[in-house]
Amino acid sequence: MLLEVRDLHVEFHTRDGVAKAVNGVNYSVEAGETLAVLGESGSGKSVTAQAVMGILDMPPGKIPKGEILFKGQDLLKLKEEERRKVRGAKMAMIFQDALSSLNPVLSVGEQLGEMFIVHKGMSKKDARAKAVELMDRVRIPAARERVGQYPHQFSGGMRQRIMIAMALALEPELIIADEPTTALDVTVQAQVMDLLAELQREYNMGLILITHDLGVVADVADKIAVMYAGRIVEQAPVHEIYKAPAHPYTRGLLDSIPRLDQKGQELYAIKGLPPNLLAIPPGCAFNPRCPMAQDVCRTDVPPLYEVTESPVPRASACHFWKECLHG
Amino acid sequence: MPEPIEPYEEGRAIAATGAGGATDLALSEAETLEKTPGGPQGTGPDKKARSLWSDAWRDLRRNPVFIISGLVILFLVVISIWPSLIASGDPLDCDLAKAQEGSQPGHPFGFNGQGCDVYTRTVYGARTSLTVGVLATLGVAVLGSVLGGLAGFFGGAWDGVLSRITDVFFAIPVVLGGLVLLSVVTSSTVWPVIGFMVLLGWPQISRIARGSVITAKQNDYVQAARALGASNSRMLLRHITPNALAPVIVVATIALGTYIALEATLSYLGVGLKPPTVSWGIDISSASQYVRNAPHMLLWPAGALAITVLAFIMLGDAVRDALDPKLR
Amino acid sequence: MGRYVIRRLLQMIPVFFGATLLIFLMVNVMGDPIAGLCGDRACDPATAAQLRKEFGLDKPVWQQYLTYMGNVFTGDFGTAFNGQPVTELMAQSFPVTLRLTIVAILFEIVIGISLGVVTGLKRGRPVDTTVLLLTLVVLSVPTFVTGLLVQLLLGVKWGWIKPAVSPEAPFSELIVPGLVLASVSLAYVTRLTRTSIAENKRADYVRTAVAKGLPRRRVISRHLLRNSLIPVVTFIGADIGALMGGAIVTERIFNIHGVGLQLYNGIVRQSTQTVVGFVTILVLIFLLANLLVDLLYAVLDPRIRYA
Numbered sequence: 001m002l003l004e005v006r007d008l009h010v011e012f013h014t015r016d017g018v019a020k021a022v023n024g025v026n027y028s029v030e031a032g033e034t035l036a037v038l039g040e041s042g043s044g045k046s047v048t049a050q051a052v053m054g055i056l057d058m059p060p061g062k063i064p065k066g067e068i069l070f071k072g073q074d075l076l077k078l079k080e081e082e083r084r085k086v087r088g089a090k091m092a093m094i095f096q097d098a099l100s101s102l103n104p105v106l107s108v109g110e111q112l113g114e115m116f117i118v119h120k121g122m123s124k125k126d127a128r129a130k131a132v133e134l135m136d137r138v139r140i141p142a143a144r145e146r147v148g149q150y151p152h153q154f155s156g157g158m159r160q161r162i163m164i165a166m167a168l169a170l171e172p173e174l175i176i177a178d179e180p181t182t183a184l185d186v187t188v189q190a191q192v193m194d195l196l197a198e199l200q201r202e203y204n205m206g207l208i209l210i211t212h213d214l215g216v217v218a219d220v221a222d223k224i225a226v227m228y229a230g231r232i233v234e235q236a237p238v239h240e241i242y243k244a245p246a247h248p249y250t251r252g253l254l255d256s257i258p259r260l261d262q263k264g265q266e267l268y269a270i271k272g273l274p275p276n277l278l279a280i281p282p283g284c285a286f287n288p289r290c291p292m293a294q295d296v297c298r299t300d301v302p303p304l305y306e307v308t309e310s311p312v313p314r315a316s317a318c319h320f321w322k323e324c325l326h327g
Numbered sequence: 328m329p330e331p332i333e334p335y336e337e338g339r340a341i342a343a344t345g346a347g348g349a350t351d352l353a354l355s356e357a358e359t360l361e362k363t364p365g366g367p368q369g370t371g372p373d374k375k376a377r378s379l380w381s382d383a384w385r386d387l388r389r390n391p392v393f394i395i396s397g398l399v400i401l402f403l404v405v406i407s408i409w410p411s412l413i414a415s416g417d418p419l420d421c422d423l424a425k426a427q428e429g430s431q432p433g434h435p436f437g438f439n440g441q442g443c444d445v446y447t448r449t450v451y452g453a454r455t456s457l458t459v460g461v462l463a464t465l466g467v468a469v470l471g472s473v474l475g476g477l478a479g480f481f482g483g484a485w486d487g488v489l490s491r492i493t494d495v496f497f498a499i500p501v502v503l504g505g506l507v508l509l510s511v512v513t514s515s516t517v518w519p520v521i522g523f524m525v526l527l528g529w530p531q532i533s534r535i536a537r538g539s540v541i542t543a544k545q546n547d548y549v550q551a552a553r554a555l556g557a558s559n560s561r562m563l564l565r566h567i568t569p570n571a572l573a574p575v576i577v578v579a580t581i582a583l584g585t586y587i588a589l590e591a592t593l594s595y596l597g598v599g600l601k602p603p604t605v606s607w608g609i610d611i612s613s614a615s616q617y618v619r620n621a622p623h624m625l626l627w628p629a630g631a632l633a634i635t636v637l638a639f640i641m642l643g644d645a646v647r648d649a650l651d652p653k654l655r
Numbered sequence: 656m657g658r659y660v661i662r663r664l665l666q667m668i669p670v671f672f673g674a675t676l677l678i679f680l681m682v683n684v685m686g687d688p689i690a691g692l693c694g695d696r697a698c699d700p701a702t703a704a705q706l707r708k709e710f711g712l713d714k715p716v717w718q719q720y721l722t723y724m725g726n727v728f729t730g731d732f733g734t735a736f737n738g739q740p741v742t743e744l745m746a747q748s749f750p751v752t753l754r755l756t757i758v759a760i761l762f763e764i765v766i767g768i769s770l771g772v773v774t775g776l777k778r779g780r781p782v783d784t785t786v787l788l789l790t791l792v793v794l795s796v797p798t799f800v801t802g803l804l805v806q807l808l809l810g811v812k813w814g815w816i817k818p819a820v821s822p823e824a825p826f827s828e829l830i831v832p833g834l835v836l837a838s839v840s841l842a843y844v845t846r847l848t849r850t851s852i853a854e855n856k857r858a859d860y861v862r863t864a865v866a867k868g869l870p871r872r873r874v875i876s877r878h879l880l881r882n883s884l885i886p887v888v889t890f891i892g893a894d895i896g897a898l899m900g901g902a903i904v905t906e907r908i909f910n911i912h913g914v915g916l917q918l919y920n921g922i923v924r925q926s927t928q929t930v931v932g933f934v935t936i937l938v939l940i941f942l943l944a945n946l947l948v949d950l951l952y953a954v955l956d957p958r959i960r961y962a
Binding site: 491498499502507508511592595596625629633636640644 | 674682794806897922934937938
């Protein structure tokens with residue numbers, strides 16, 4: 001197993017109390033596999049990823065419990081210096097907004113080359129040549145001429161390609177892409193996503209794709225983990241989830257996608273607001289918004305039930321997953 | 328192509344409770360706060376402005392910096408109005424025979440070079456300093472925000488001219504301007520000093536007011552109001568002023584402290600206030616001649632001056648922190 | 656880049672003439688330009704009239720200003736109250752004030768930025784709180800009080816420095832006065848750097864740099880510092896002009912024979928030509944310093960360079 005997250009908890013200590021951002025997340029990715037993590041803002045999907053990368057601000061962040069096993073080794077037990085050598089080299093991250101995620105005052109060549117200078121001890125000149133090579137690799141036209149330019153001189157799609165190039169630089173085994181296409185135009189989104197998928201296949205990397213966009217997921221992911229209030233509420237292979245969700249939250253997400261055959265009908269929307277992480281509702285965190293909620297949902301936290309009817313392994317954190325699956 | 332399922336109330340739950348600091352949380356919080364002014368939710372400007380002020384007030388009430396500086400300023404205001412509450416003597420009642428004498432019963436701070444009671448003069452000096460500070464700040468704030476605000480709102484030629492004029496004023500060092508303008512003034516009242524401060528101080532506020540009006544003008548709801556045909560005066564009064572006011576108030580509060588310090592500096596250079604006006608600046612200036620033998624004459628008024636300036640700077644700082652959620 | 660420089664240069668011209676005209680008017684309207692010319696006594700009416708004619712003071716003010724500026728551009732700044740050419744006074748005093756300003760700016764850069772970086776990185780910790788309180792105290796004590804106290808303690812009580820600077824004013828004697836002159840700006844630079852560092856520390860590109868596996872030192876020096884210092888550099892550059900013009904108080908306390916002291920004497924003796932001449936040069940320095948800042952800004956921030 002390339003990466004295995006076990007019972008991860010993350011909390012933030014703020015003036016107003018402890019915000020429990022991640023509450024016992026388990027997921028795993030194998031080499032060459034794509035895991036899509038789905039959820040609204042504040043569901044803990046990004047925080048989990050940042051914990052895996054080791055880029056959480058601590059304090060105020062804190063990991064009171066959990067393991068992050070990377071090829072069997074618990075990253076949380078490593079010293080910061082050892083952890084740093086893993087970051088960027090063995091696992092890399094692609095962020096949502098490439099414009100703000102790239103340093104505005106350094107040329108893209110410097111920012112790409114830096115990876116080789118720091119991790120491989122290369123000379124500036126060699127690093128620059130490598131940077132041009134990488135830019136070619138992600139199909140940025142006229143790479144040799146543009147290597148000295150600054151992020152603001154590139155278009156949104158090109159900037160995201162540079163982010164991808166930076167993540168790929170040292171051929172890591174795991175890539176975490178946090179909403180890599182959200183900030184892009186729809187036409188560019190597909191190009192960038194295709195490029196990412198292609199490179200993943202080529203290098204046989206594990207990919208964690210964090211997104212709120214179900215459309216992106218369907219084409220590229222192998223399996224999906226749906227997160228809500230810092231927990232995984234449903235986990236399944238991608239096709240199974242589309243066929244029949246086993247959690248009312250997933251169902252709500254699917255129903256709120258506009259479809260051509262429903263033209264003229266009102267679009268479904270999940271009612272209510274995402275939970276306040278300082279005061280997560282007792283029982284199932286989704287119960288105030290759930291159309292199927294019963295008394296038990298307001299008192300008992302549902303465990304991650306194994307969906308026994310499924311031919312492939314899948315799980316749902318709903319007391320009424322059966323009803324949901326058939327409803 | 329399916330639409331993103333992102334809910335419209337992004338990060339709301341966290342932002343509403345004011346949780347801050349953590350990367351993910353802080354990011355979504357900052358986003359929400361920045362989006363709110365022009366947000367599509369249609370939060371009206373009044374609601375937004377009101378909640379900005381009430382949020383700020385809630386923050387301020389539990390900020391020790393604000394409480395302490397507020398109490399110091401309150402105390403200064405009270406003794407400026409009724410100095411006799413804590414000082415029974417007359418600041419102009421001096422006895423040369425007692426010149427430079429140190430602390431003694433009934434005269435805790437000793438006597439100055441002319442044999443006046445340092446304690447009484449220090450207490451009475453508060454009135455002068457506060458009068459100068461408050462009036463100069465009021466003048467600067469009103470003149471600066473009107474000129475700067477109009478320039479920012481209407482733009483065009485008037486804005487260009489005003490910007491150049493502020494540049495001109497910025498190019499002249501303040502103390503130097505004070506020396507030139509005030510050196511020929513013989514009046515011993517506070518008015519020439521206040522007039523000078525307003526004359527040279529307004530560009531600072533005008534620049535800030537201009538900037539914040541331009542920012543407020545670009546907010547979506549202001550654009551919407553314009554599209555709906557709101558009149559200029561209505562937009563200025565109802566939509567822009569409440570939002571553009573915050574930075575002006577912050578800068579003006581801090582400036583109040585610096586005007587008090589400037590008055591003292593000018594008085595030290597001999598062009599500010601003149602006796603028989605009782606002022607910390609005058610007292611520090613005259614004490615500086617005797618500083619080797621009788622430092623107490625300098626330390627008391629200087630201490631009072633520093634505490635006053637400090638109180639206003641801290642108050643301004645606290646208000647800024649409360650009004651600028653990004654810095655939380 | 657070239658067009659940017661030219662635009663900034665063109666914008667300086669009206670400001671230069673505006674500021675010099677303003678100070679010319681202030682001096683002429685407020686004071687009597689010939690008052691200082693007959694020694695300490697007032698001139699008798701006949702001499703006064705003759706002097707007025709000689710200096711062109713019977714002409715309208717705008718004409719006087721143009722004549723004056725015409726002379727300035729040929730290098731003639733007129734005569735000071737003691738009969739010395741103003742240019743001579745300038746040649747004596749500007750190097751002194753320049754040295755004092757250099758000392759002050761160095762303090763701002765070395766101490767101000769270091770303290771700002773440390774406190775910005777350790778925001779909320781005891782170091783931060785202590786330094787922040789110190790800067791508040793420094794900000795709230797006017798420079799002349801700081802100067803008098805420093806002179807009293809270091810110069811008179813403890814004898815570490817000479818209370819008055821000798822006329823030659825070598826760098827060694829200007830260290831303490833330079834610190835006094837810098838004090839308020841120093842506190843401001845510290846706070847500005849602190850805020851900027853603390854704000855940028857949360858920036859996305861810093862997170863990216865950490866995610867790249869860069870060592871902490873490199874994240875700070877190469878990514879965080881470079882971006883955070885842009886506003887600080889702007890402030891310090893603009894402060895060059897402000898310090899040179901604002902050195903009056905410090906120079907008076909430590910008896911430094913610099914620009915401030917000459918100006919002060921010029922104002923007290925109502926020597927129009929000294930005052931206007933010195934201020935003209937100061938305004939010019941202020942504007943050039945600001946131009947320098949703009950250029951530096953463009954060097955530091957490519958978004959402006961290629962705008």
